[in-house]
Amino acid sequence: MVKNVTNLSRSGLNDWMLQRVSAIILAAYTLFIGGYLLSTPEVDYQQWNSLFEQTWVRVFTLLTILSIAVHAWIGMWTVTTDYLNSRALGGKSVLVRFPVQLVCFVAVFSYVVWGIQILWGH
Amino acid sequence: MTSSTESSLVVSVYCYNPEIDKKPYMKDYTVAIPGGKDLMVLDVLNLIKEQDTGLAYRRSCREGVCGSDGVNINGTNALACVTPLSEVMGGKKKLVLRPLPGLPVIRDLVVDMSLFYKQYEKIKPFLINETPEPAIERLQSPEEREKLDGLYECILCACCSTACPSFWWNPDKFVGPSGLLQAYRFLADSRDTATEERLADLDDPFSVFRCRGIMNCVAVCPKGLNPTKAIGHIRQMLFSSAS
Numbered sequence: 557m558v559k560n561v562t563n564l565s566r567s568g569l570n571d572w573m574l575q576r577v578s579a580i581i582l583a584a585y586t587l588f589i590g591g592y593l594l595s596t597p598e599v600d601y602q603q604w605n606s607l608f609e610q611t612w613v614r615v616f617t618l619l620t621i622l623s624i625a626v627h628a629w630i631g632m633w634t635v636t637t638d639y640l641n642s643r644a645l646g647g648k649s650v651l652v653r654f655p656v657q658l659v660c661f662v663a664v665f666s667y668v669v670w671g672i673q674i675l676w677g678h
Numbered sequence: 679m680t681s682s683t684e685s686s687l688v689v690s691v692y693c694y695n696p697e698i699d700k701k702p703y704m705k706d707y708t709v710a711i712p713g714g715k716d717l718m719v720l721d722v723l724n725l726i727k728e729q730d731t732g733l734a735y736r737r738s739c740r741e742g743v744c745g746s747d748g749v750n751i752n753g754t755n756a757l758a759c760v761t762p763l764s765e766v767m768g769g770k771k772k773l774v775l776r777p778l779p780g781l782p783v784i785r786d787l788v789v790d791m792s793l794f795y796k797q798y799e800k801i802k803p804f805l806i807n808e809t810p811e812p813a814i815e816r817l818q819s820p821e822e823r824e825k826l827d828g829l830y831e832c833i834l835c836a837c838c839s840t841a842c843p844s845f846w847w848n849p850d851k852f853v854g855p856s857g858l859l860q861a862y863r864f865l866a867d868s869r870d871t872a873t874e875e876r877l878a879d880l881d882d883p884f885s886v887f888r889c890r891g892i893m894n895c896v897a898v899c900p901k902g903l904n905p906t907k908a909i910g911h912i913r914q915m916l917f918s919s920a921s
Contacts, residue, residue, distance in 0.1 A: 569916045569917060
């Protein structure tokens with residue numbers, strides 16, 4: 557068992573499952589928004605507003621934002637532990653890796669809060 | 679390559695002797711290839727050895743059983759002893775031989791396999807069974823035995839693990855295709871009772887889950903085995919035991 561404290565769930569299986577489930581949600585949302593844009597010839601503010609007035613659209617969008625957060629975190633964590641590790645950067649690689657992970661975390665967290673604000677803010 | 683007359687072949691070999699050389703370099707040898715037969719790459723190495731007795735490479739059984747002579751041949755990992763020249767040349771002028779990638783080089787084509795063996799050791803490559811031993815042996819039905827086909831044949835040549843980028847980046851944490859094939863070999867064994875412990879040991883983000891399924895391992899395995907499939911089975915076992 558390899559120890560980790562910075563990955564999303566501590567468990568490889570859990571991360572792996574979340575990565576796949578979030579991918580399905582992202583794909584479904586892409587189809588939904590893509591389908592909406594294709595089937596609505598000219599989208600104006602009124603239409604866009606009334607689409608997001610519906611609670612289920614807001615819930616689906618929030619679920620998608622959370623899926624992006626989860627998916628991005630697992631993905632970026634994997635990238636940093638593959639390419640910013642001691643084999644690539646030497647013994648003090650953690651001094652680069654951890655700050656990059658922190659930046660990713662702050663970005664992901666900000667997007668989630670910002671997304672909630674956009675959806676329910678007014 | 680199988681012309682009836684003798685031909686010459688240029689072979690570029692990775693050379694590095696840490697006691698003399700500051701850094702590795704490629705050295706060209708011209709080898710006379712006897713006509714009328716298709717040599718194996720190991721035969722070519724042996725012909726080079728006649729010219730340059732200092733060249734270091736591993737070989738033992740020379741028939742694909744011991745797994746000693748895994749090398750990188752024209753960019754692909756393979757066992758030199760069972761790889762015919764005709765197969766790897768395919769119109770190319772030069773034969774390029776390098777050590778297996780990703781492992782530290784001891785000398786020329788000889789690599790330090792410690793990390794590879796450490797991962798193998800980690801998966802406990804032996805039967806664990808706490809139940810009282812029967813008088814003669816633990817029996818298996820033909821169906822149970824069949825589950826081990828395609829798993830037990832691994833000869834630990836390291837061609838697969840050293841073709842795997844995930845193993846290159848994290849050889850200390852990712853078990854690698856060879857080790858995972860062996861891990862599944864014991865998970866699938868009806869005589870083994872340590873399934874839960876074995877699965878618990880693998881449930882971290884590195885040991886199994888660093889596999890991205892690119893199947894380099896399947897493409898290079900000289901025994902035609904499928905580590906990616908075994909890794910899929912391990913994931914399934916982990917998932918069904920935990921969901």
